[in-house]
Amino acid sequence: MFQINGKLTNKINIKDRAVQYGDGVFETIAVKENLLEFWKEHYHRLNKGCKILKIRCPSELFLRNEIFKFLEKIKKKKFVLKIIISRGEGGRGYNPPKKANPTRIMGVYDWPNYPEKNLEKGIIMGVCKTRISTQPYLSKIKHLNRLEQIIARSEWQKKSISESLMLDFNDYVIEGTTSNVFGVKKNIFYTPLVKLSGIEGVIRNVILKILKKKKERYKEKNIKLKELLNFDEIFICNSIFGIWPVKQILNKKFLIGKKTKELINHLKYIKKN
Template sequence: MYLINGQWQTTLPANDRAVQFGDGCFTTAAVRKGKVTFSEQHLHRLRLACEKLLLPFTEWSTLAGEMQQLAANEQLAVLKIIISRGAGGRGYSAANCNQPTRILNVSPFPIFYDDWRAQGISLALSPICLGVNPHLAGIKHLNRLEQVLIRTHLEQTPAQEALVLDSDGWLTECCAANLFWRKGNAVYTPSVDRAGVNGTMRQRIMACLNDAGWQIQEVRERVTTLADADELIICNALMPVVPVRQAESWHYRSRELYHFLAPLCE
């Protein structure tokens, strides 16, 4: 069941713009011991996305209450929150869409992340590239066909996650995670000002590294920059941090950065 505009149901109007155009945004949060982890950061992400999409959502206090309501009885779960522009008439115009739709649901927590953290994972270069669009870059909008195709190709490999480039060939992110790598005392992450998602855990990691005095840089690099990296990690709100043991033909043994970040990201 889904909590849709405060009502438990499983249906959405066929003319909702999430269905018609992918017109909306979402965030996915971890629930631990009855609380939404980093709830304020997730609400802030949704606010920024709504502003960028010119989506007139105003029921923030109601949404925050519903998030806590769904989390209250969960020890470990996944909470997904979707904001759609709502039901509207035919065509692209949003002129008559004044009642956004909010959708929340809870699902079981992925159990494989424990194994990923213990063993490390491998990354495979995806043949699917992300389109460059600076206006939509960074936000988690509902248009996820690129990620669907990336995941479909990834499932044909033995790797657990993908290395994803933008359409100009710049290293950008993974399928469902952000990427960091370390060279000595310097830590790098791809810029997401042209494509990709500025994840909540990515933001937290950058803040933690800055506060601790690490050299952290957002960069635009080719995938070959990973050849001489000392360490790779990936992150998202659920993992929250996972070490990488192999990316393409490159192998990594160090977990210095991972061990520093892991206790700060729960």
């Protein structure tokens, strides 16, 4: 089911700049029992992305009310909500129209059928050949241009591989195709910098806040693949599946360690409360 500017429809004007140029931002939110998980964090990033692209973002109150009116029509208890804010309709050419009215798009998707073993026993990851380009102006936000991730995700079809790492052109690990990456070495947490490229994931930021609150040691830094493969524990995260431990990258195997298990339990606690 889809809604555009408050009306139930799956039709959008072909002149919309989301269609023409990918001119907009989006958020993907887990919804359980009509609860928007980490709504504040998602809206903060959505608003930040709109400000960077100079798109007028709906107020949090307005958007939240519109979302819940939309959700009243949904009979499912657990699903994925995608929100897109585009610049709106415009003519040909890259120059943004000065008086464009932003388009609000909402879509409901079935909850992914992830194997339970991903959480319990860990996942196997590959390493993509496709590299992430450097663009500090667009790093951190979830803009609609996802071609790098699309090309990277098409590199593998094996069901045994759940996710793959993406590196930049300096050979630094940035993220997975749909996730952020963490490692643990000698009880210190590490995660790649996303200042020049990559997405500042909502769950990534939640985890960093948890670590700070628990007074755990952590570092955001440039990490080469060789260094990552020498970590004691590795896990990935995103807003839908939460945290998945990593049991293997290429031919290197890892144990699901104590620190990863503690974080999984802590995140579950936060979601319930």
